[in-house]
Amino acid sequence: MHYTKEEINSMAAANTFGELPVSITKxxxxxxxxxxxxxxxxxxxxxxxxxxHRYFVKNAFWxxxxxxxxxxxEEFLDVKFQNKNTVRKVEKLIELVGEIAPGGFIDxxxxxxxxxxxNLSISPYILSLIDWNDxxxxxxxxxxxxxxSRRVADHPKLTLDSLGExxxxxxxxxxxxxxxxxxxxxxxxxxxxCRFCTRSYAIGGNTETVDKVKFTNAPQKWNDAFAYIASRPxxxxxxxxxxxxxxxxxxxxxxIGNTLLDIPHVRRMRFATKGPAVMPMKILSDQKWTDALVxxxxxxxxxxxxxxxxxxxxxxxxISDITRRAMLHLFKKGITVRNQSVLIKxxxxxxxxxxxxxxxxxxxxxxxxxxxxxxxxxxxxxxxxSVGQTVExxxxxxxxxxxxxxxxxxxxxxxxxxxxxxxxxxxxxxxxGISVYRSPSVDDSKLYIYFDPIDTLPASGQxxxxxxxxHEELINNAIKSSGFTSLTPVL
Ligand SMILES: *Cc1c(COP(=O)(O)O)cnc(C)c1O
Ligand code: SF4
Numbered sequence: 001m002h003y004t005k006e007e008i009n010s011m012a013a014a015n016t017f018g019e020l021p022v023s024i025t026k027x028x029x030x031x032x033x034x035x036x037x038x039x040x041x042x043x044x045x046x047x048x049x050x051x052x053h054r055y056f057v058k059n060a061f062w063x064x065x066x067x068x069x070x071x072x073x074e075e076f077l078d079v080k081f082q083n084k085n086t087v088r089k090v091e092k093l094i095e096l097v098g099e100i101a102p103g104g105f106i107d108x109x110x111x112x113x114x115x116x117x118x119n120l121s122i123s124p125y126i127l128s129l130i131d132w133n134d135x136x137x138x139x140x141x142x143x144x145x146x147x148x149s150r151r152v153a154d155h156p157k158l159t160l161d162s163l164g165e166x167x168x169x170x171x172x173x174x175x176x177x178x179x180x181x182x183x184x185x186x187x188x189x190x191x192x193x194c195r196f197c198t199r200s201y202a203i204g205g206n207t208e209t210v211d212k213v214k215f216t217n218a219p220q221k222w223n224d225a226f227a228y229i230a231s232r233p234x235x236x237x238x239x240x241x242x243x244x245x246x247x248x249x250x251x252x253x254x255x256i257g258n259t260l261l262d263i264p265h266v267r268r269m270r271f272a273t274k275g276p277a278v279m280p281m282k283i284l285s286d287q288k289w290t291d292a293l294v295x296x297x298x299x300x301x302x303x304x305x306x307x308x309x310x311x312x313x314x315x316x317x318x319i320s321d322i323t324r325r326a327m328l329h330l331f332k333k334g335i336t337v338r339n340q341s342v343l344i345k346x347x348x349x350x351x352x353x354x355x356x357x358x359x360x361x362x363x364x365x366x367x368x369x370x371x372x373x374x375x376x377x378x379x380x381x382x383x384x385x386s387v388g389q390t391v392e393x394x395x396x397x398x399x400x401x402x403x404x405x406x407x408x409x410x411x412x413x414x415x416x417x418x419x420x421x422x423x424x425x426x427x428x429x430x431x432x433g434i435s436v437y438r439s440p441s442v443d444d445s446k447l448y449i450y451f452d453p454i455d456t457l458p459a460s461g462q463x464x465x466x467x468x469x470x471h472e473e474l475i476n477n478a479i480k481s482s483g484f485t486s487l488t489p490v491l
Contacts, residue, residue, distance in 0.1 A: 052356065053316065053356050053359035053360040053363055054363060056319065056320055056321040056323070056324045057129075057319075057320040057321060058320075058321040060073060060076075061128050061129060061320065062076050062124065062125075062128035064100070064128065064132065065096055065097065065100070065124070065127060065128050066096075066099055066100065067095065067096050068085075068096075068124065068128060076124070076125075076281070077281040077284060077285050077322065078281070078285050079279065079281055079282040079285045079286045081124065082123050082124055082125060082191075082279050082281060082282070083191075085124040086121060086122065086123050086124065086191070086192075087120060087121070087122045087124075087127060088119070088120055088121050089120065090106070090109060090110055090113060090120065093106065093109065093120070093122075093145075094106055096124075096127060097127065097130075097132055100132040101132055101135060102133075102134075102135070102136075105135060105136075105147070108147040108148050108149050109145055109146065109147055109148075111147075111148035112145070112146035112147040112148040112149075112150075112151070113146060113207075113208075114148075114208055114209075115146075115148075115151070115208070115209055115379060116146040116195065116207060116209070116379055117160060117197075117200040117207060117209060117210045117377070117378055117379040118146075118193045118194065118195055118197055118200055118203070118204050118207065118379075119193050119204045119205050119207055120144075120145070120193065121144075121190070121191070121192050121193040121204065122144045122145065122192055123191055123192055123278050123279045125278060125279055125280070125281065125320075125322070126140050126144060126192060126278050126318070129317055129318065129320065136150070137346065138317075139314070139315040139317050139344075139346060139347040139348070139353075140315065140317055140318065142195075142344065142345075142346045142347055142383070143194055143195060143196070143314060143315075143344065143347060144192055144193070144194065144195065145195075146195055146379075150382050151381075151382060152381040152382040152453070152455055153381065153454075154378055154379065154381050155376065155381060155451050155453060155454055155465075156465075156468070156471065157376055157414070157451045157491075158376045158377060158378045158379075158380070158381065159376065159377070159378060160200045160201040160210060160377065160378050161199075161200075161201040162198065162375045162376040162377050162414050162415075163198060163375060163412050163414065163415075163416060164414075164415045164416035164490075165177075165183075165199070165201075165416070166201070166213070167416055168416055170228050171224040171225050171228055172213070172215065172224075173185040173186060173215040173221070173222070173225055174224075174225040174228055174229075176228075176232070176235075177416060177418055177442060178418060178441065178442065179234055179441070180234050180235060180236045180237055181235065181236070181237035181238070181239065182229060182235055182237070182238055182239070183239045183241060184222075184225055184229075184238055184239065184240050184241070184256075185199075185202070185215045185241055185242045185243060186215065186217060186222055186225075186240060186242060186243065186248070186252075186256060187215055187216070187217035187242045187243035187244070187247055187248065188202050188203050188204065188205075188212070188213075188214055188215040188216075188217075188242060188243045189203070189204065189205075189217070189242070189243055189244065189247045190203060190204065190242070190243060190244035190246070190247060190274055191244060191246050191247065191274065191275055191278055191279050191282075192274060192278045192279075194274070195379070195380060195383070196342060196344060196374060196375070196377060196380045196383050197377070198375045198377060198412070199242075199243075200377050200378065200379070201213055202214070202215060203242070203243060209379075215242060215243060217243070217247070217248070217252070219252065219255055222256070222259075226259050226260070226263075229260070229263055229266065230263050233265050234265070235265060235266065236265060236266060236267040236268060237266075237267065237268045237269075237270075238260050238266055238268070238269050238270075239269075239270050239272060239310070240256060240260075240269065240270065240271050240272060241272035242272070244272070244273045244274055244275060245271040245272060245273040245275075246273045246274070246275035246279065246282060246289075249289075250288045250289050250291070250292035251292075253271070253289065253292045253293060253296065254292050254295065254296065257269070257292075257295075257296030257299070257300075257307065258296070258299070261296070261299060261300055261303060261305060261307075266305070267305050267306070268305065268306045268307075268308075269296075269300065269305070269306070269307045269308075270307075270308050270309070270310045270338075271293065271307070271308075271309050271310070272309075272310045272311075272312070272340075273309065273310070273311055273312070274311065274312045275311070276309075276311045276313070276323060276326060276327065276337070276366075277311060277312055277313040277314070277318045277319075277323075278318065280320070280322045280323040280325075280326040280327075281322055281326065282326075283326035283327075283329055283330060284322070284325060284326050284329060290329070290330075293309070293335070294333045294335065297333070297334065297335050298334075301334075306336075308335065308336040308337070308338060309330065309335055309336070309337045309338075310337075310338050310339070310340060310369070311337055311338070311339050311340075311366065312339065312340055312341065312342075313339050313341060313357065313361060313366070314341050314342060314344060314347050314348055314357070315347050315348055315353070315357060316353070316356045316357045316360045319360050319361075319364070323364065324364055327364040327365060327366055328364070328365075331364075331365045336367070337365070337366045337367070338366070338367045338368075338369040339361050339366050339367065339368050339369055339407075340369055340370040340371075340372065341357065341368070341370070341371045341372065341407065342371075342372045342374055342375075343371050343372060343373060343374055343385055343390055343393070343409070344374060344383045344385075345374075345382065345383050345384065345385055346383075347383075348371075349385050349389065349393065350393075351393060351396040351397065354371070354393060354397055355397065355400050358397065358400070358401060358405060358406070358407065359400075359401055361405070362401055362402065362405040367404065367405055368405055368406065368407040369407055369408070370407050370408055370409075370410055370419070371390075371394075371407045371408070371409045371410070372410055372411070372412060373385070373387065373390050373409070373410065373411040373412070373422050373450070375412060375414070376414050376450065376451060381453055381455075384452075384453045384456075385453070385456065386430075386433055386452035386453065386456040386457070387411070387422060387425065387428055387433075387435045387450060387452055388428070388430050388452070389456070390409055390422050391409075391422055391423045393409070394409040394422065394423065397409075408421065409421070409422040409423075410422055411435075411437065411450055413437050413439055413442075413448035413450065413490075414448060414449065414450055414490070415446075415448055415449075415490035415491070416442070416443075416448075416490065417437060417439035417442055417443070417446065417448035417490065418439050418441065418442040420437045420439055420448070424437065425437050425450075426438055426447075426482040426483070426484060427478055427479075427481045427482035427483075429478055429481070430452075430457075430458070430461075431457065431458055431460055431461040431464070432457070432461050432464055432465075432474050432477075432478065433451055433452025433453070433454065433456065433457045433461060434449060434450075434451060434452075434474060434475060434478040435449070435450045435451075435452075435478075436448070436449055436478055436479060436481075436482040436484070437449070437450065438484065438487065445487055445488055446487055446488050446489070446490050447479060447482065447484055447487040447488065447489045447490065448489075448490050449475065449478070449479075449489060449490070449491065475489070475491070
């Protein structure tokens with residue numbers, strides 16, 4: 001039998017982290033229902049493990065970082081503490097976790113940084129959630145801290161701007177690829193830097209190996225983008241990304257929001273930010289920022305326009321009770337929050353992890369919107385999965401929860417084809433790892449090609465890629481097999 005009184009009570013007691021769950025509060029209606037003869041069950045009983053997504057880390061998890069051992073909750077929730085203690089240099093990493101990281105780890109990071117296309121930036125929140133007994137397998141370490149020992153040689157087709165965004169930019173910092181929607185990039189900084197950033201060509205400052213395109217966080221630089229949007233009547237939808245809207249001062253957030261709302265044909269706006277996943281306390285403690293967001297959303301609603309927040313959780317390990325409270329705050333203010341994840345090996349590439357993530361997000365009223373096939377970005381080969389693995393994962397995921405909380409698994413077609421349902425390829429060869437897509441809404445004369453990571457291919461496939469002189473033939477064969485030889489492949 002399910003949900004007997006005992007089970008509800010034992011659920012309330014059980015929690016791997018030893019904290020109270022948030023979902024079960026006793027009330028009269030529930031008590032009365034449980035007095036009735038409970039109907040016969042037709043499903044196997046559920047275990048607490050099945051409901052694990054309802055538990056949110058509530059303890060002072062940051063105390064395990066020696067330097068934060070006496071930091072109170074109030075201090076930790078202060079966004080100023082988070083910003084001040086953000087790790088941007090290996091020296092700071094040594095200072096904070098040198099004592100608790102395994103021997104050799106820090107040297108591994110130093111070597112990893114030498115070739116990394118992204119700079120280091122980790123919030124104290126994320127740093128404190130990493131399992132420092134085993135950082136190598138930790139899904140947060142994998143996302144934010146490169147280590148040389150896990151490096152995998154890049155597929156020959158990886159690039160820094162794999163989506164070809166610069167080719168679709170009428171003015172710097174604006175991408176107009178689709179008919180009625182644009183991507184506005186008002187700044188090039190974020191509260192953290194993700195190793196796998198699709199905008200490795202621009203975001204987060206120069207590294208030892210990459211000289212970056214700059215998007216300046218300055219209102220006078222944005223006017224060209226605003227003017228372009230105002231001049232194109234078909235644009236109804238503006239994604240404000242970057243970079244990260246978390247890093248915009250409240251008056252700049254307002255300026256962008258108000259300017260775009262005042263353009264009559266703009267009907268929908270989304271502010272994109274990794275913030276809730278990496279520094280959720282800002283929503284609770286940076287009242288000016290949150291108020292500015294709420295103000296724009298409310299103003300939009302009064303004008304009949306939708307303004308929402310798009311965020312970027314990849315792992316349930318990023319989610320704590322602080323996150324739950326922050327998301328609840330936004331929900332109560334009437335703000336729709338949707339999530340876009342990147343599918344990353346070791347982070348969310350198993351059904352168990354992805355289901356946990358999706359259910360946990362849904363539980364906080366954050367709608368899982370997309371899961372992206374990892375872009376073909378230089379320096380990230382160890383993080384990608386094959387299209388075949390992603391399609392299989394999608395099959396398992398669909399149906400585990402409400403359809404509107406089930407993300408669409410998409411490949412952002414390399415070279416600017418835009419987002420494609422990952423299993424909508426016209427041809428896929430699991431041996432060579434080549435998939436071929438069409439994208440009629442973006443350009444019906446082109447073919448777009450994605451390449452699986454070579455180390456996921458069967459031995460016979462890996463062998464084919466060893467000989468560089470065969471590469472062109474492999475690609476041509478895939479195009480022929482797709483049957484779309486009259487279209488122009490984008491390579
Ligand atoms: C992802 C993206 C959008 C928004 O696309 P949706 O599918 O509506 O989320 C708009 N422009 C560009 C260039 C994008 O990459
Ligand atoms: S937060 Fe987004 S834009 Fe910033 S580094 Fe991460 S993926 Fe890139």
